[in-house]
Amino acid sequence: VQLQASGGGLVQTGGSLRLSCAASGRTFSSYAMAWFRQAPGREREFVAAITWSGNNTYYADSVKGRFTISRDNAKNTVYLQMNSLKPEDTAVYYCAAVGDYGELVMGIGYNVRYWGQGTQVTVSS
Secondary structure, three states: EEEEEEEEEEEEEOOEEEEEEEEEOHHHHOOOOEEEEEEEOOOEEEEEOOOOOOOOOOOOOOOOOOOEEEEEEOOOEEEEEEEEOHHOOOOOEEEEEEEOHHHHHHOOOEEEEEOOEEEEEEEEE
């Protein structure tokens, strides 16, 4: 599976962006998908995840209520709708195919199988 993220950009505080992650490969729909982000000088952190069916989602506390992850398996694409953006959301955002959604939610591990390239999100104050 190859992943291509897009949709990043510069936005003012309180604004919105929608990231997309297009996947190639026929096995996309079998993977849970997730978004991570990495700010300068900080470790990469988990943002949101969604099961292969799209029926279940999970969010980091820092984005809960503001971000929404979704997917369209017919289009091999996963999305991250980001609303009420804050300067602390500034980071490079990465999409990923994960091996086990349950383990991710339970904090056992992320088990990332594939990473996409990042897309920069910058929120100005």
